[in-house]
Amino acid sequence: MIKKILLFSLLIIFIPFIIVSLFLSNDEITFNFSSNSIVRVYREEKGVIDEVPLEEYVVGVLAGEMPVEFEMEALKAQAVAARSYVMTKIEENYKNDYDVVDTITNQVYLDKEYLMSVWENSYIENINKLKMAVISTKGEYLSYNDKVANALFFSTSSGMTENCEDVFDAKVEYLKSVDSHWDTTSPVYNTTNTFTLADFYSKLGLPYLNNLSINIVNKVDTGRIMKIKINNKTFTGDDIRFKLGLRSSVFEIKQQQESVVITCKGFGHGVGMSQYGANGMAKEGYNYQDILKHYYTNIEIKNYNIN
Numbered sequence: 305m306i307k308k309i310l311l312f313s314l315l316i317i318f319i320p321f322i323i324v325s326l327f328l329s330n331d332e333i334t335f336n337f338s339s340n341s342i343v344r345v346y347r348e349e350k351g352v353i354d355e356v357p358l359e360e361y362v363v364g365v366l367a368g369e370m371p372v373e374f375e376m377e378a379l380k381a382q383a384v385a386a387r388s389y390v391m392t393k394i395e396e397n398y399k400n401d402y403d404v405v406d407t408i409t410n411q412v413y414l415d416k417e418y419l420m421s422v423w424e425n426s427y428i429e430n431i432n433k434l435k436m437a438v439i440s441t442k443g444e445y446l447s448y449n450d451k452v453a454n455a456l457f458f459s460t461s462s463g464m465t466e467n468c469e470d471v472f473d474a475k476v477e478y479l480k481s482v483d484s485h486w487d488t489t490s491p492v493y494n495t496t497n498t499f500t501l502a503d504f505y506s507k508l509g510l511p512y513l514n515n516l517s518i519n520i521v522n523k524v525d526t527g528r529i530m531k532i533k534i535n536n537k538t539f540t541g542d543d544i545r546f547k548l549g550l551r552s553s554v555f556e557i558k559q560q561q562e563s564v565v566i567t568c569k570g571f572g573h574g575v576g577m578s579q580y581g582a583n584g585m586a587k588e589g590y591n592y593q594d595i596l597k598h599y600y601t602n603i604e605i606k607n608y609n610i611n
Contacts, residue, residue, distance in 0.1 A: 332428055333435040335359055341608075343390055345413055346402040353402045354415075359438055362387050366434045367419055368412030369457075370579055375586035378579070379437035381595040384605065385577055386411055388446040388455035395452065441592065443607045446600055448478045453603050458572025459579050460490040462554040464526040465599065466574035471528075471542075479575050480601045481526060486584025492571040493580075495551050504564040507547050510535055516559040527554040527569060576600065 341358040356364070365386040366372075366379060374382075389411060390404055397403045406413040420427050446453035454476070456468075461484040468479035487493055505512050513535055521531035521538065529541030534557075541553035552570040559565075577599035585595050593605060 330428060333432050333439070335435075335439075341391075341394065343394065343404065344397075344402040346405045348405055348407050348409075356413075358387065358390065359442065361390060361413060362438050363431070363434050364413040364415055364419075365390070365411045366437060367431075368406075368414040372430045372433060374579075374583045376433070376437060376440075377586035377590065377592045377595065378583040379434065380441050380592035381577065381582050381586075382457070382579065383437050383441045384444045384446060384592065384596055385455040385457050387441075387444065388453050389457075391445055391452045392454045443609065444605055445608065446478075446596065446603045447606045448600075448603050453478055453600060455600060456573070456576030457579060457599075458574055458576065460492050460571040461487045461574055461578040461581060462527050462552065462569035463487060465576065465578060465581075466526055466528055467524070468575050470524050470526075470530065471573050471575050478600045478603050482599060482601070484578045484581040484599075486581045486588075487570065487578055489584055490571070490580035492551060493569060495568045495571075497548065497550060497566045497568070499548070499564045499566070501559070501562050501564055504548075508534065508537075508539070508544070510537060516557075516564065518557050526574070528574065529553055529555065 335357070342355050343358050343361040345354045345356050345361065346352075347354055362383050366382055369386065370379060370382045372379075393410060394403045404410040404413070416431075419431060423430050446455050456479060463483075463485055465480075465482050465484050467475075467481045469475040470481075499507070501514075501516070502512060504516075517533070517535050519533040520529060521533055523529045523541070529544070532539055532541060532544065534544075539547075541555075544550065544555070545553045548566065550566060551568050552572065552574065554569040554574075556567050557564060558567075577596070581599070582595045585598065586592075590598075596605060597603065
């Protein structure tokens with residue numbers, strides 16, 4: 305009995321040491337899965353298609369889509385979301401030459417060569433942190449009604465996420481608006497854009513008038529503008545967002561003499577998981593399953609077998 309107690313005590317002491325040592329190791333963690341799906345990644349800048357093992361691809365997406373300094377549970381949630389997203393693309397594009405593009409068209413994917421060049425001396429520490437997030441969720445994906453969920457995600461909400469149908473004109477039961485008050489800590493929660501009145505009109509294709517008339521025709525509970533009239537011409541909120549390079553469709557426009565000042569809340573389309581919201585939840589002690597089940601309504605977390 306005494307030997308068992310001593311052994312248990314040693315495990316309590318040394319297990320955290322072993323885990324920490326993985327992060328401090330001078331060696332990069334390697335994946336040795338004997339079977340693994342392949343992702344055909346179109347490298348937009350190079351114009352080539354790379355074949356990347358799925359779990360390695362997820363590491364590259366973590367590096368491209370979420371700050372490496374984020375909490376581990378947020379990184380795990382991102383890993384599962386990214387894996388789910390690419391699995392839907394593999395199924396959707398099996399007849400095509402490639403599954404995904406390595407840019408925001410799908411998910412940003414960064415390869416080892418690039419990461420070594422930008423992280424330099426921090427490469428091993430950073431890549432091992434991301435690989436631990438992927439290893440900890442190996443093979444896990446989101447499922448709804450026994451189908452892989454299209455796990456959309458974005459940077460920062462306006463305090464609530466968006467219903468899918470309000471953004472993409474398609475109702476998806478697991479992509480519903482939910483509270484995301486954690487986002488207020490995001491550095492891009494509030495942003496301001498200032499234009500000259502002439503430049504504002506030019507970008508929107510409107511004739512110059514001294515006085516700006518703004519009439520919000522329709523917006524949803526999150527604050528997202530669906531339709532807006534500017535000098536009697538109707539635009540969608542997304543029209544304004546993309547024409548003016550705004551970070552979201554939750555905005556307020558004000559004229560200040562010869563200038564137009566636009567304040568925005570949030571960054572991105574607003575559907576699915578908020579990354580800064582996920583990090584905020586992780587800081588409050590929620591685990592990655594909690595985070596995923598909060599942002600994706602009634603989903604299940606399943607696992608495909610990787611040997």
